[in-house]
Amino acid sequence: MPEDETPARRIARLDLPDASPLPSAYAEADRHQAVQDLLAGNSFDPHGVPGGPFVLNLCVRDGRLVFDIRDEADTPVRAVALALGPFRRLIKDYHMIVQSHEQAVSEGGHEARIQAIDMGRRGLHNEGAALLEERLEGRIGLDFETARRLFTLVCALHQRI
Numbered sequence: 001m002p003e004d005e006t007p008a009r010r011i012a013r014l015d016l017p018d019a020s021p022l023p024s025a026y027a028e029a030d031r032h033q034a035v036q037d038l039l040a041g042n043s044f045d046p047h048g049v050p051g052g053p054f055v056l057n058l059c060v061r062d063g064r065l066v067f068d069i070r071d072e073a074d075t076p077v078r079a080v081a082l083a084l085g086p087f088r089r090l091i092k093d094y095h096m097i098v099q100s101h102e103q104a105v106s107e108g109g110h111e112a113r114i115q116a117i118d119m120g121r122r123g124l125h126n127e128g129a130a131l132l133e134e135r136l137e138g139r140i141g142l143d144f145e146t147a148r149r150l151f152t153l154v155c156a157l158h159q160r161i
Contacts, residue, residue, distance in 0.1 A: 009045045011146075012053035012072060014038060016157065026102045027156065034152035042149070045141035049077050058150070060084065060157050067140065080139050087154060090128045094155045097121045125151060 014035055044054060046069050054077070057068035064081040071077050084091075101117045104110045128151035129144055136142060142150070 008052035009141075010042050010053050011038060011044045011056045013055045014153075015055065015057045016153065017057055017059045024098075024102060026105075027098060030098070030152060031156040034149045034156070038146065038149040038153075042146040043141070043143035044146060046078050046080070047139055047141065051077075058153055058157065065154055065157075067136075069140075080136065082135050084158065086131060086135065087128065087158075090124055090131065090151075091155050091158045094121070094124050094128070097124060128154070 016035075044052075044056070046054065046067075049069065051071060053072060055070040055072065055074060057066075057070065059066050059068065061081075063084055065084055065087070067080040067082075068076065069078045069080070097117055097120055101114065101121065104114045104117060125148045129147035132147045132151055132154070133142055133144070
């Protein structure tokens with residue numbers, strides 16, 4: 001975090017209004033870990049919105065990813081909606097990798113395969129994070145790790161659509 005950036009420019013609470021149990025324990029653990037990591041450290045700067053820290057309601061509505069940004073008193077301060085179209089291929093690939101990982105782990109004895117799947121998953125996270133940063137440019141400033149964790153949550157939300 002740059003020295004001139006205040007710690008207040010962050011997400012203090014994350015709400016996933018559409019959150020319901022995911023289809024597998026692995027996917028649920030992935031979502032839980034992404035939320036915990038995000039809240040432990042993030043950089044979130046909604047351009048043109050003073051103050052912070054922020055509450056983020058992240059949901060999917062009408063084929064759009066909605067960042068409903070609120071202040072700590074839960075008063076809406078800004079909403080940003082992104083079309084999901086540019087993310088669909090990455091989300092689909094991410095779900096296929098998660099399934100492959102679960103299968104490799106359940107079959108056991110495939111350490112090299114599991115490591116290769118993990119590398120592919122990291123690559124997808126990086127690509128998804130870069131796309132998220134690009135699509136939010138000029139609207140919400142994020143650091144790369146925040147974007148990676150948000151991409152995980154986008155995939156979890158999209159799984160229910």
